[in-house]
Amino acid sequence: MKKRYTAALATLGLAIAGFAVPTLAGTAQAGQDAAIEAGYDQFIVTFADSATSRGLAHKGVTQVRELTSGSVVVKPSRGLGRNGTAALMNDLRKQAGVVSVEPDLIMTATSADTRYSEQWDLFEATAGMNAPGAWTTADGAGVTVAVIDTGIVKHSDLDGNVLPGYDFISDATSARDGNGRDANPNDEGDWYAAGECGGAAKPSDSSWHGSHVAGTIAAVSGNNNGIAGIAAKSKIVPVRVLGKCGGRTSDIADAITWASGGKVRGVPANANPAKVLNLSLGGSGTCARAYQRAIDGAVSRGTTVVIAAGNSNSNVSGFTPANCNNVVSVAASDREGNRAFYSNYGALIDVTAPGGEVRNETDAPGTRTKPQDGILSTINAGTTTQTTEDYKTFMGTSMAAPHVAGLVALMLGEKPLTPAQVEAALKANVRPLAGVCAEGCGSGLIDATKTIANI
Structure with a gap:
């Protein structure tokens, strides 16, 4: 058969009906606010050029690696919510020689496909x-x-x-x-x-x-x-x-x-x-x-x-x-x-x-x-x-x-x-x-x- x-x-x-894809890039503050809201899991700590040490005396984080620019990538030792993320970032900013703490944001591919x-x-x-x-x-x-x-x-x-x-x-x-x-x-x-x-x-x-x-x-x-x-x-x-x-x-x-x-x-x-x-x-x-x-x-x-x-x-x-x-x-x-x-x-x-x-x-x-x-x-x-x-x-x-x-x-x-x-x-x-x-x-x-x- x-x-x-x-x-x-x-x-x-x-x-x-088609509509344009929104651009994924936003302001740094917007990205940081979103990171805090989500409880971000990794941060980039940047030190002053004059800093004699790039170590962090903070038990709440572990160092992942040092960037070629001299910044340090750190990871919290436990998951953090909004309040915990904000508190940790503030604590890190107070460390000796630190000039900025930024979330290590995840970027995704943007698309020009309408x-x-x-x-x-x-x-x-x-x-x-x-x-x-x-x-x-x-x-x-x-x-x-x-x-x-x-x-x-x-x-x-x-x-x-x-x-x-x-x-x-x-x-x-x-x-x-x-x-x-x-x-x-x-x-x-x-x-x-x-x-x-x-x-x-x-x-x-x-x-x-x-x-x-x-x-x-x-x-x-x-x-x-x-x-x-x-x-x-x-x-x-x-x-x-x-x-x-x-x-x-x-x-x-x-x-x-x-x-x-x-x-x-x-x-x-x-x-x-x-x-x-x-x-x-x-x-x-x-x-x-x-x-x-x-x-x-x-x-x-x-x-x-x-x-x-x-x-x-x-x-x-x-x-x-x-x-x-x-x-x-x-x-x-x-x-x-x-x-x-x-x-x-x-x-x-x-x-x-x-x-x-x-x-x-x-x-x-x-x-x-x-x-x-x-x-x-x-x-x-x-x-x-x-x-x-x-x-x-x-x-x-x-x-x-x-x-x-x-x-x-x-x-x-x-x-x-x-x-x-x-x-x-x-x-x-x-x-x-x-x-x-x-x-x-x-x-x-x-x-x-x-x-x-x-x-």
Whole structure:
């Protein structure tokens, strides 16, 4: 029996009006006041040039190191609240030779991306992936990520990071490009009419799903335009496998092989083998042998395979290829850190990542539609065929998986790791979900800053 798979996606046809990202820099006093309010945990003590000693006779601190400028970094011996922080700073100022005591503030990367402040999934403390701290050292440079999906659309916030890909859809009707497999991964649209694709009751617009996934991973950052990609210096190889009504197992399996640098009969070699594969797709069933062989081959070539768990609110064990061996299976969380209502779950989940959740009155009585709680990324504005570039919020495990793929790109840009080492590091450096997931969400919510610091 032929199997067809649709993208693991719940789309939302709502865009959010953009607004400028506030500058993170403030006055020194404002930073100090914020530090006192938070109970800061490290200080820079500066001595007068004439000071004969740079020692501190204070039992409440330990010296961390001396800066080349002659200042000394000190750390309180215990956690301090607002009052304790203010008192300690005043005590240190009274020490012999001290001319200033300043909080050793933590700086984060500023972004010139005009809609970055809408990307809660990257930076919010409750349920974001904690990306800004990772960006102080990691950007994914030198790493290629294959997005095995609906293909790609032209987009000014993405084009600079897109390498040549391939169209693996073997059926010309599904491909909508007049032929079978070819070297053009352009997304021709996956729209369909009512009654098509298994007798669907309602028509469906084109999703531009692959471009949304790709933007999460590698949208161009710092370009005064749109969003920030998680691994903004990585490159995307778009691999088209999903067209009208989905895609075939055989095409997807070949795409996995080709994208990871393996040979596929009748297809030119991939000039840019990927070290990370993102598959935001799936369907019900056991792991097909064709999938497992392709995945095992990719892993043997050193490629990490990241797969969306699926959106059926069911145990992932019944959904493939997320239930295959040697993959990183990803569940989705909402903005409050709960398992998203649609996300699959269970013992085969490896980690959870932000997938967004936008509920309306039919989903949960008493709630309101909140498009800002979805995941914002790059798409096209066309309802069927391509028109102008756009951004929209989607929700789904399809959106969660590229957060993990982007983090893997950051990791591999810093250090060569095997797929097994990647998976182990992802799991070891999560943090607990802030909300509820009683059914099994893997090791926890991915934390980019912690992961990069500990690889």
